[in-house]
Amino acid sequence: MLAELYAEALLKNKAKPANYAELWHEWLWGTDCIAPVEEACGDMNQMHMLGLLLSFFEALDDTPQMTISGLLPSVPLVHLYRKPVAAYTLRELTTQVECLQLSWGCVLSHSELPNVNQALKGLMGRLGSIAQHAFSESDSVLDDQQYITTIPDEHFIVTRKYLRQMICVFFILFRSVSVRFGTDAALRAQRAGPSKSSRGCRWRQ
Amino acid sequence: MLKSHHIESSMDFFDELQQMVHLAPGMRLVYRTNFAGMYNHISQASSSSRAWKYAHSLEPQVVYFHNPKFARQPQLPLKEILFSAINTLPLINQLFPDVLVFYDDDPRIPFLCPDHENDPASLRSQTIDEFVRPKQGQDPAAAGAQLKDKFAWLICCSSVFLLDLKAKAIWASNDQTLTPLVALLMANAKFVDDDNHATKACSMDLSTAHGHVSFS
Numbered sequence: 001m002l003a004e005l006y007a008e009a010l011l012k013n014k015a016k017p018a019n020y021a022e023l024w025h026e027w028l029w030g031t032d033c034i035a036p037v038e039e040a041c042g043d044m045n046q047m048h049m050l051g052l053l054l055s056f057f058e059a060l061d062d063t064p065q066m067t068i069s070g071l072l073p074s075v076p077l078v079h080l081y082r083k084p085v086a087a088y089t090l091r092e093l094t095t096q097v098e099c100l101q102l103s104w105g106c107v108l109s110h111s112e113l114p115n116v117n118q119a120l121k122g123l124m125g126r127l128g129s130i131a132q133h134a135f136s137e138s139d140s141v142l143d144d145q146q147y148i149t150t151i152p153d154e155h156f157i158v159t160r161k162y163l164r165q166m167i168c169v170f171f172i173l174f175r176s177v178s179v180r181f182g183t184d185a186a187l188r189a190q191r192a193g194p195s196k197s198s199r200g201c202r203w204r205q
Numbered sequence: 206m207l208k209s210h211h212i213e214s215s216m217d218f219f220d221e222l223q224q225m226v227h228l229a230p231g232m233r234l235v236y237r238t239n240f241a242g243m244y245n246h247i248s249q250a251s252s253s254s255r256a257w258k259y260a261h262s263l264e265p266q267v268v269y270f271h272n273p274k275f276a277r278q279p280q281l282p283l284k285e286i287l288f289s290a291i292n293t294l295p296l297i298n299q300l301f302p303d304v305l306v307f308y309d310d311d312p313r314i315p316f317l318c319p320d321h322e323n324d325p326a327s328l329r330s331q332t333i334d335e336f337v338r339p340k341q342g343q344d345p346a347a348a349g350a351q352l353k354d355k356f357a358w359l360i361c362c363s364s365v366f367l368l369d370l371k372a373k374a375i376w377a378s379n380d381q382t383l384t385p386l387v388a389l390l391m392a393n394a395k396f397v398d399d400d401n402h403a404t405k406a407c408s409m410d411l412s413t414a415h416g417h418v419s420f421s
Contacts, residue, residue, distance in 0.1 A: 029319065032312045034237055048238075101229040104362055165235050172231030175309050176362040179317075182375060 002049050009057070016057050027051055028175055033168070043160045051167035055128030058121050068096060071119040074110040077103045085122040086129070090158065091144040093126050097169060104173065113181040120177065124170050131158055207287075207296050212280055215295035219280055221247055224268045225308060226291055226363040232271045234310040290365040293383040294358065301390060303353045307368075309361040316357075316370050352394055 009017040017023065031047040041049055064086050069079040078099050081092055088096065100107060100123075107116060134155040135142045142148045147162040224247050225233070237244040247267050268275045286292045298306065307314045359366040359375070367376040367386040378385045 029314075029317050033234060033310060034312050036241055037238065098229070101231065104230050105364070108362070161239065164238050168234040168238055169231040172234060172309055172362070176230060176364075179309070179359065179361045179366060179375060180364065180377075 002046075002053055006053060006056070010053070010060075014060060016060065020057065023050070023054065024174075027054060028171070028178060033171060037164070044164060047171060048164050048167050051171055052128070052131065052163060055124045055167070055170075056132060057128070058125030059128035059132065061121070061125055063118075063122060063125075066118070066122045068119055071115045071122075072107060072111050075103060075107050077106060085119075085126050088123075088126050089141050089143045090130060090147060093123065093130065094144060094147070094162075094166075097123055097166065100173070101169060104176070108176065108180050113177070116177055116181070120170065120173055127163075127166050127170075131163055133157075206300070207283065209283055211296040211299045212283060212286075215299050216280065218298055219292070219295040220277060222291060222295060222360070223278055224275075225360065227268055227275055228271055230362045231310065233267060233308075236267050236270060237310075287382055287384065290378065290381060290383040291360075291363065293387075294360075294365055297383060297387055297390075298358075301352060301394060304356045304358060304390065305353065306358040306360065309359070314357075314359060314368075316368055316373055317359075352390075355393060356390060 005017060005023075009015060027047065027050045031050055032045070033047045035045040035047065037043045037045050037048070044052070064084055066085050067082065068085065069076075069082065072078055078096075080096050080099055081088070083092075085096075100119075130141060134151055134157050136155055142156045142158065147158055148156045149159050151157055233247065244267070280286070280295075281289065281292050286296065294306070298304070305315075312318070355369065355371050357368040357370060359368050364377070365383060365386070367389060368374075369376060376386055376389060
């Protein structure tokens with residue numbers, strides 16, 4: 001299925017497939033995130049593979065001016081770089097994601113769902129963009145030696161270990177967004193409509 | 206409702222829980238992926254560090270790997286516990302041990318992971334089962350089946366949620382406490398407060414560590 005998606009939607013059509021939302025749901029809740037990695041799958045499991053494919057699709061989105069400070073203005077702790085996410089180097093991408101991890105509770109508490117989602121998807125898309133390409137030494141994109149490896153023709157790519165690590169982090173961050181903002185969205189619906197909450201609880205269905 | 210003995214009996218779970226919440230989101234999953242096949246428990250220590258561990262303070266390997274400065278925090282005094290959901294949950298788990306606890310990186314979270322929704326065997330908490338023994342003289346499957354089938358705790362990026370498995374809903378507290386969620390749980394549970402217990406010898410329905418007679 002993943003190979004077909006990659007060949008049909010990504011390489012041929014260069015567009016997200018019709019069941020893109022289902023793919024996200026399948027990635028977040030339908031895959032076994034602790035399944036052993038398989039050598040035949042490039043030392044990844046199904047969760048890693050699907051997550052990586054989704055990052056490739058996110059890289060198709062054209063958001064050249066998107067910045068973290070613009071999307072999450074109320075959390076200055078995570079404003080590491082003024083440059084757009086699409087221009088991040090490998091080190092900047094890694095640092096920005098780690099910064100978000102460390103301040104994740106604050107980000108969720110002080111930001112709106114669309115902005116958090118867009119920031120995460122922008123970073124994931126940047127990961128997909130970097131992961132899809134090989135870079136020469138003159139390119140300054142792969143600037144973190146510990147996460148890159150060489151391929152023939154003196155080009156460099158990011159390592160599988162780095163990809164697995166980043167996909168795992170995005171996986172948990174998106175899961176928390178799904179759980180957390182599901183409750184918040186329903187709270188707004190509950191205030192507008194008939195009450196389905198009780199004693200200070202929020203609900204989601 | 207909550208007494209000091211609940212603190213004492215929940216310390217194992219509390220220590221485990223604080224290791225989880227001291228990790229950045231996703232880092233246990235990263236550890237499990239990078240060291241595939243070697244992960245067993247959040248508090249595991251590698252064999253190479255075992256001698257060091259006993260010679261010095263206890264250092265949980267997974268937390269220490271990601272956060273070398275991690276230091277185990279003591280549980281709060283009983284009066285202050287209710288202000289923190291993470292500190293309260295271990296005590297509530299003593300009152301409702303049948304309500305399973307899941308973490309955000311568990312692969313089989315009931316109701317959220319659809320493949321495992323109707324598979325009771327899959328509804329196993331990865332972590333706290335070892336602390337919850339079935340009571341002697343009761344059918345383990347029947348004991349607490351009602352609550353186990355209806356509710357589960359979900360700890361997601363240091364926030365605590367209550368999953369209503371029947372109503373397919375996720376409940377969250379409006380503040381930092383666990384009080385609204387516990388109220389919801391108690392409304393659905395047959396709960397007997399310790400204060401209502403008569404102190405009497407009882408060897409039939411309570412399990413103790415070595416089968417001794419216990420007092421309830």
